[in-house]
Amino acid sequence: MSGVAIVGIGMHRFGRTEGVSGRAQAVHAARRALDDAGLRFSDMQFGFGGSHSAGDADTLVSELGLTGLPFINVANGCATGGSALIAADAAIRSGTHDLGIVIGFDKHPRGAFDTDPADHGIGSWYGETGMMVTTQFFGMKIQRYLHDHGIKPDVLAEVSAKAFRNGARNPMAWRRKEMAAAEIAAAPMISHPLTQYMYCSPAEGAVALVLCRAEDAHHYTDRPVYLAAATFRSRRYGSFEVFSPWLALDRADSPTVEASAAAFAAAGIAPSAVDVAQIQDTESGAELMHMAETGLCAHGEQEELILSGATAIEGRLPINTDGGCLANGEPIGASGLRQVHENVLQLRGDAGEHQVPGNPQVGFTHVYGAPGISACTVLTREEPS
Amino acid sequence: MDPSLLTDTAEGPALLGSRCSDCGAHTFPRQGGCPRCTGADMQDVPLARTGTLWSFTTQGFRPKPPYTGTEAHEPYAVGYVELPGQLLVESRLTEADPDRLEIGMPVELALVPFRDVPDDADGPVHTFAFVRSTP
Missing domain, CATH: 2.40.50 (OB fold (Dihydrolipoamide Acetyltransferase, E2P))
Structure with a gap:
């Protein structure tokens, strides 16, 4: 079995780009990733990609090149990028292919996501009576979490303040203006205890990655980053997920817990070895919960870590160094690959103003989304043994 | 609202759910399969x-x-x-x-x-x- 390396990365800036389609942003990202690896699209042996609302990834070949390659569409909500990456990892690790590309992109209308209950197998009454709203789920989940672990809600504004501080240092971020925690806490309440600036917004953007067999990596770059593990899990009976008219009395771990544990086990690396982490921060409470669910810290420990600055770029556990979803917005199909892009920059030492000091060696990424899915990666600068 | 969500009981209206005959798990609204034990013998039950x-x-x-x-x-x-x-x-x-x-x-x-x-x-x-x- 071959290992897998990332040898090219490309991004179209996140945020709002009027007049540029999601597909055009995807083509831009793909060309940047190919240039980064010194390759042409005709060198690609496979493609995996997807978007939630900006078109089919396999149609990008009309712009990138009609080379006959197998290009497979992936549709897995927030884990679309992660799923594309897992497919690419399997294609290379199995020996089926040597070299290929993954692409995630999206372009969403303004405002909160609106979802048809029928797509989730739920009766129309659920939407008609005002419960088919993702923001409510996050409010209820963090409300219960704060209660269970004795955490004060004040820390939620600090998570957003850090995201905007990091965004201000990242030229590719959407929101580049710092905001004080007091202002974030005083903003209009969306779903108690979460205010307007504690939620990310649907947005636009694209990311592409070129991957190859680990032993070939130095043909394309002098600074490969290795994909030590890529995992995906769906929900178990008893987990607390979005769009649930009911929940079981039995409580089960979130899919995040299993996806993270599987990623660390496959990589043979402990969570304590992580030097930089990008974790799903759909809202600030999500970052707080995911810190513990991924194994990066213990439940209840987050408050001290956040308030002491440990999760800042210069801290001992830097989290969401590019500003995360809070500062970049969430183009669903691109978000998971943005995290990988950021960790590759960090492990290469190319993150500029938002570079984590001290030569980070191990990066971790985590996405979580509807209807109860999580995808994680462990990235390393050294080739895994 | 959807009338199939409710049932009448001696104490007044109640939500109508399902109970799995095999493992006892409940759901709301009613559904035909059990998400816990994967069985398919669900009975209507007032919640x-x-x-x-x-x-x-x-x-x-x-x-x-x-x-x-x-x-x-x-x-x-x-x-x-x-x-x-x-x-x-x-x-x-x-x-x-x-x-x-x-x-x-x-x-x-x-x-x-x-x-x-x-x-x-x-x-x-x-x-x-x-x-x-x-x-």
Whole structure:
């Protein structure tokens, strides 16, 4: 079995780009990733990609090149990028292919996501009576979490303040203006205890990655980053997920817990070895919960870590160094690959103003989304043994 | 609202769920398969009319369609209510002020208006909600 390396990365800036389609942003990202690896699209042996609302990834070949390659569409909500990456990892690790590309992109209308209950197998009454709203789920989940672990809600504004501080240092971020925690806490309440600036917004953007067999990596770059593990899990009976008219009395771990544990086990690396982490921060409470669910810290420990600055770029556990979803917005199909892009920059030492000091060696990424899915990666600068 | 969600009991209207004959797991609304043991022998069962608030939040803006509540948005709250021995059901709450809601408070089922229909003799459309119970 071959290992897998990332040898090219490309991004179209996140945020709002009027007049540029999601597909055009995807083509831009793909060309940047190919240039980064010194390759042409005709060198690609496979493609995996997807978007939630900006078109089919396999149609990008009309712009990138009609080379006959197998290009497979992936549709897995927030884990679309992660799923594309897992497919690419399997294609290379199995020996089926040597070299290929993954692409995630999206372009969403303004405002909160609106979802048809029928797509989730739920009766129309659920939407008609005002419960088919993702923001409510996050409010209820963090409300219960704060209660269970004795955490004060004040820390939620600090998570957003850090995201905007990091965004201000990242030229590719959407929101580049710092905001004080007091202002974030005083903003209009969306779903108690979460205010307007504690939620990310649907947005636009694209990311592409070129991957190859680990032993070939130095043909394309002098600074490969290795994909030590890529995992995906769906929900178990008893987990607390979005769009649930009911929940079981039995409580089960979130899919995040299993996806993270599987990623660390496959990589043979402990969570304590992580030097930089990008974790799903759909809202600030999500970052707080995911810190513990991924194994990066213990439940209840987050408050001290956040308030002491440990999760800042210069801290001992830097989290969401590019500003995360809070500062970049969430183009669903691109978000998971943005995290990988950021960790590759960090492990290469190319993150500029938002570079984590001290030569980070191990990066971790985590996405979580509807209807109860999580995808994680462990990235390393050294080739895994 | 969808009448198949409710049933009449001696104590008043109750939500109608399913109970798995094999493992005892409950669901709401009714469904044919058991999400716990994967069996397919589910029986209709009225859910408890009283429980305790397990978590809650508020809805600060009028949701996009398919929401059909009254046009002039009034903030409302939603929560999960623990029905002992059955499940946690998601529901609107009659109290919209988060400072007057707390995890663990006793609540009971009520049918409340959520959409005015001015020209309809039947009056406003109702939905289910939970209200703080008075001991």
